[in-house]
Amino acid sequence: MLWVFLSGMMLANLGIGFGLALYLRQVVDEGRAVVAFDSHQDTTEVDASRELSCESANAPTQTTVRARAIASIDAIPPEYIGMLQGESIVANSLVEASAEVLRLEVGKYRDALIEIDNQLRAMDDSPDSGLLEVITVELEDLNRDWLNKQAEAASTLDSNQDALGEYSDIGGSLNMVLMEQAAQIETTISNIEQFDLSSDPADGRRRLLQEISRLIDLAHDLRDKMQDTLLTILRAERRLADIDRKMQFDGLTKLHNRNGLEVVFYEWWRADIRRERIVSVGLLDIDNLRKINERFGALAGDRLLAEFGRLLGELIRKDRGFDIVARSTGQQFVIFFGDTGPRNATSSVERIRQTLEATRFNLDGEDVEMMVSIGITEVVADDTTTKVTKRLEKAMRVAKRNGRNCTVIDEGNGPAPITPPEYKVVGRTINVEER
Structure with missing residues (x-):
């Protein structure tokens, strides 16, 4: 009987040990999954606070x-x-x-x-x-x-x-x-x-x-x-x-604002936890807005920005991909290119830049040019919006130093100017209405 009792105890202990081992293995695996999740996704419910102190x-x-x-x-x-x-x-x-x-x-x-x-x-x-x-x-x-x-x-x-x-x-x-x-x-x-x-x-x-x-x-x-x-x-x-939806849009241009852009990134990364889908982003900075404001006044400048934003919204592609335009600051606009590599995104912004160059905005009876300096970068797996913004701003500043009205791309080795093809764009005149 003693032998049977001891054998039963050994089998019970083995069973408990096996069960505990399986449990610990599951915990470890789940922990690894969370670590992998965190390493790719900093804006989800798991670890959104990484941006407060990114490094x-x-x-x-x-x-x-x-x-x-x-x-x-x-x-x-x-x-x-x-x-x-x-x-x-x-x-x-x-x-x-x-x-x-x-x-x-x-x-x-x-x-x-x-x-x-x-x-x-x-x-x-x-x-x-x-x-x-x-x-x-x-x-x-x-x-x-x-x-x-x-x-x-x-x-x-x-x-x-x-x-x-x-x-x-x-x-x-x-x-x-x-x-x-x-x-x-x-x-x-x-x-x-x-x-x-x-x-x-x-x-x-x-x-x-x-x-x-x-x-x-x-x-x-x-x-x-x-x-x-x-x-x-x-x-x-x-x-x-x-963030309330009405707080995600710019009252002047009706485009996404800085809040809205942040939410676009957040929702994209939440849906793509492992960061497997490609994303590129472009920053467009108007070259001569300050001079326009000094000449015509800030109120006229606001009217001009409203038309400029409306035109940008028209120029982004709508037949494929996931492209969003946002007004990030007063004279800066960001285009989010979902499922698009940096080279294709560069082609898109170059076509936009050349279209803007050929466009005249009729403001109070005078034709005004609105040209932009552009920075482009790809969003990589460990990026945060802060890191992306810094790279874009650096690329845009290089475009400014290179004479403005041009595009610079950062593909991971720092900003580099591009030599774009000449697209067949249609120039137009846009009347800036009184508000």
Whole structure:
């Protein structure tokens, strides 16, 4: 009987050991699968926070990021909460609330600058110096008010460093951006105060327009940086899938905006976990938009951008593949080429570039050219949107240095200019309508 009992125990132990071995093998295999998944897919529910510190092996976990972000909600000023509620925006941290408020406020500031710009442009060639003085005071008051708002935002972030948690570095970067903006705005105010509007009103008006153009450029820069900040937070908190659809499109051009482009990448990678499908991306930067804005005004520039975006939407292929156009910043547009290699994508953007070169935009009775410098790159398996953007911007800058109105490709060995074929494109004239 003892022998039977011992034999039974041995068989039972062997069975348990075999079962445990199978279980451990399954766990290991599942772990390998997760590792493989993570190595290819940084924007899914598994590991979306990699973009917050792309090169760090110690990126915060979702639980840590969310816990620390929620802990800073109490630090959000009541006036911020009221403003965001009015826009149906929910912020999960002080840094996110600050970036959202600054994005909203800089939009209002830009609108006020454009209104003053329009007043100046409505004057004749011999403007009244008294009226110029009134407008100058209005401009100075606007900038002082905007500087105060920036200072309040910087002070709020600085006095709540302990509540920023994982986002303390981002909060510090926001403060640096605000300091740089403040310094440049102060310089502009100083320049304006030195204008002698009484002796030469026409020259004073011209110089005022130049300073306003610089201020509008600063507003655009701040707006874009706030958008980048918000996207960094959304990636870290794995909230890209939660972005409201209406927040994914640009109000001016009706194309995808920066949010929408990020969601396109997110959904593409979520559907292609192993990154087996090829993707290429092109960045188009308008070469002469600043000069156009200085000449015609930012409002006319907006009208022009709306038509430009509409034309880009028409020019992308719709019969095959998965091509999406997005307006990434004020004068930059991105084309996402799904299931397309970099060479085919280069052919597509070259055809677009040559079509734009042959197109004239009739703006207020004058023909305006809109030419672009283009960077192209392939998206590789371990890419993030941040890495892709950096390569595109580098390639685009090489195109600028090479004389503009050309295309540069990065196939993994750095940016290289191309010698494109000459396509048979049809030139056209597009009337830019009043808005």
